[in-house]
Amino acid sequence: MKREEPDREEVIAARARQRAIGRELRRLYDEVVQEPVPDDFLDLLKKIDETKGKKDGTS
Amino acid sequence: MISHNFDEPSLSASGEAAAVPGRDEDFRRDLLGLIPFLRAFSRSLCGDRELADDLAQEALAKAWQSRESFRAGSNLKAWLFTILRNQFYSDRRRAWRQAPWDESAAERVPVARGEQTWAMHLSDTARALRGLPAEQREALILVGAGGFSYEDAARISNCAVGTVKSRVARARKALSAALEGTGPLSAEPRPAGGNATNEIMAQLNRLAPQGFSEAGSGPVEGKDSA
Numbered sequence: 001m002k003r004e005e006p007d008r009e010e011v012i013a014a015r016a017r018q019r020a021i022g023r024e025l026r027r028l029y030d031e032v033v034q035e036p037v038p039d040d041f042l043d044l045l046k047k048i049d050e051t052k053g054k055k056d057g058t059s
Numbered sequence: 060m061i062s063h064n065f066d067e068p069s070l071s072a073s074g075e076a077a078a079v080p081g082r083d084e085d086f087r088r089d090l091l092g093l094i095p096f097l098r099a100f101s102r103s104l105c106g107d108r109e110l111a112d113d114l115a116q117e118a119l120a121k122a123w124q125s126r127e128s129f130r131a132g133s134n135l136k137a138w139l140f141t142i143l144r145n146q147f148y149s150d151r152r153r154a155w156r157q158a159p160w161d162e163s164a165a166e167r168v169p170v171a172r173g174e175q176t177w178a179m180h181l182s183d184t185a186r187a188l189r190g191l192p193a194e195q196r197e198a199l200i201l202v203g204a205g206g207f208s209y210e211d212a213a214r215i216s217n218c219a220v221g222t223v224k225s226r227v228a229r230a231r232k233a234l235s236a237a238l239e240g241t242g243p244l245s246a247e248p249r250p251a252g253g254n255a256t257n258e259i260m261a262q263l264n265r266l267a268p269q270g271f272s273e274a275g276s277g278p279v280e281g282k283d284s285a
Binding site: 014017018020021022024025026028029030032033034035037038040041042044045048 | 087090091094095096098099102103112115116119120123124182184185188199200203204205231234235238239
């Protein structure tokens with residue numbers, strides 16, 4: 001039962017783990033990407049413009 | 060220390076956008092389309108959902124206000140991510156900087172929001188990811204999930220391409236070891252809401268570090284309580 005060189009099975013297992021990690025990373029990320037965007041994000045630019053507009057109007 | 064590889068905008072021009080209505084509308088549309096990705100990247104940096112959204116909104120606002128400094132034709136997503144990242148790191152006093160992926164932060168996350176927070180519905184990978192140094196996690200997310208090239212990730216993270224490569228490699232190695240059950244990250248006790256056995260084991264370990272760390276096949280609570 002010597003284990004001197006990294007045996008083939010280990011290499012295959014390591015690759016499988018890396019693939020699993022890759023899938024899981026994308027899943028975590030995509031899970032957030034898929035979330036509906038909260039309204040305050042969508043309103044944000046409008047609000048900025050309105051604030052700016054008011055400032056410009058009064059000055 | 061912070062140099063602006065992506066022409067990170069400054070607001071010194073008092074936000075006077077170039078008045079090109081058509082271009083502004085295109086820009087607005089593009090920007091809004093990138094919000095989901097901006098939120099995802101932010102979440103991966105902050106961990107916590109609310110803090111991440113606060114940060115993402117600040118970045119979005121800044122991007123919009125400084126739209127004239129974006130070079131048309133360059134990578135808007137990378138530019139936007141750069142703004143977010145710089146904001147994340149620039150002010151250390153801000154709440155999102157103080158919400159690292161550690162136990163105490165996890166405990167402060169209201170349980171009701173748990174299902175939306177990476178730190179709480181922990182797959183093994185998510186848990187191990189949480190234990191990585193921020194810069195490794197960032198590099199891994201950008202390249203491994205965000206679809207950025209090493210070159211763009213390097214610009215976003217303001218470092219050399221080789222640095223990104225090595226961060227990604229180290230992150231992958233650490234995650235792999237964690238999933239295999241051999242790395243230090245795998246030894247992390249679950250945060251609040253985790254299972255009771257781990258809590259008990261953690262307590263036992265604190266009481267009798269020697270006895271437990273040598274028993275069994277691996278470090279149950281690898282970082283012995285010293």
